[in-house]
Amino acid sequence: MNLKTVKPGYLTIAASNFDARPMTYLEGETRLGYEPDVARAVCAKLGFEPVWFNVPWVDFYPTLAAKQCDVVWFNQAITEERRTRANFTQPYGVFDEAVLVQTKRNIYSAADLVGLRVGGLATSTNLQLAESFGDVEIVPFPGNDHVLPEMLEALRRGDIDALVDDELVLIAAAKIDPNLRIAFTVPTQIPFGIAVHQDNLDLLRSLDDALTALIQEGKLAELWHCSIPEKEFPIQLLSRYQCTNGDRDESYRKST
Template sequence: MKKLTTLLAASLTAGLILSACGKKEEAPAPAAASAPAAATKIVVGLDDHFPPMGFRDDKNELVGFDIDMAREAAKRLGMEVEFKPIDWSAKEAELNGRRIDVLWNGLTITEERRANIGFTAPYLENHQIVIVAASSPIKTKAELAGKIVGVQEGSSAVDAVKKDPAGNALKELKQFGDNVTALMDLSAGRLDAIVVDEVVGRYYAAKKPGDYVVLEENFGTEDYGVGVRKDDTELLAKIDKAMADMKADGAAAKISTQWFGTNIVK
């Protein structure tokens, strides 16, 4: 009897094991895909030696017209803004390498740049002006022939001079890391002139009215815009909307008046 009971128990155990092995477990339901988090910060790339657009004050803090414009736009977008000084000659690599989100620092809109950068609507009109020392006999672009002229490396001044017939007659087009250094060389007599964005050049010329003269002729008119990555169309649309609202409600005019004494926003 004991032997029979043992056999029945073994048989029952084997049956339960086989039943368990044959049961197919249901796979857990896949987790619902979550939407990507909305960006909460915008990183602005700039040249921090570009007054009055973006530069460092006596306390080494970043200030400027474009700094204030970017802060106001970011506030309207509900985003934090970070300002990141970059090598301006490598600005497109910084932008497309995603180390920054926008270029907002007196960036001239050109067809060459449009190939790699998405631009907002223009917000300022600019000229590439010629500055000479107050003692200089140079009065026209034609008189720059055979002279040494300074420009900032990577700036639109480089292209503006090279495209102009007067630029072909120069002895040398010398490029500098920033406009401040170029102006120092002009004051020291190592340059005969510099070509620079009007908003920057007139800012410096006004600070030292007895040192510099701005020629009546210039190397062309251009527009400033905010640059974003070509595929970042959503951010571009948001900045365009914020800028349009700032122009409409007077915020842009107020910032412009603080820096230029009048509203020069386009």
């Protein structure tokens, strides 16, 4: 199949340059982490060369709509709202969310956050989770290249009392700074997928087929364990989402 892409022979990927290890981060000009490794493996299946370019978080879907990229592939939780703006592949992982606080604070549950300031990335599922905590003050941060360091610094300064983000990102931050710790984890099991322009169904199906092959070959699990050794690869959850004969799994559509 001759797949249509923005630049023939390449998969142009809208992403962000901010550090979200172990999922994705930059060392020099090279993208490392689980997502870029999966992207390279998928592209190898399809005969593409992956090319990333930096886009502010809020511009991901306008960039996709304008067909300036083929996909958005950067920590994209599959949500009903986002599905109005793009088609999504089956997930390449499912992830929990967590709350990070200063180590000295007596915060261990959502009940301990009542009346406090909770920060998170604007327009993210993380802030939607924070809103479910009840009587808390939501502090959104715009998705620029330095948003994670800015949120962590705001937490250290006491400008916010807690930070909600993807669990893996916060675990990495807590490992680096002993003054920060995970207060609690929420097992939200949110699926992350590749966002594809709604007009490009052939590309969507091909990406799905490549992900299915990587799962069945054990390659996706291998890449997961290289970047995320502390978490078990969610093979049973991902198996529910696999597409068969190019058909979209109805149970997956309902679950997301």
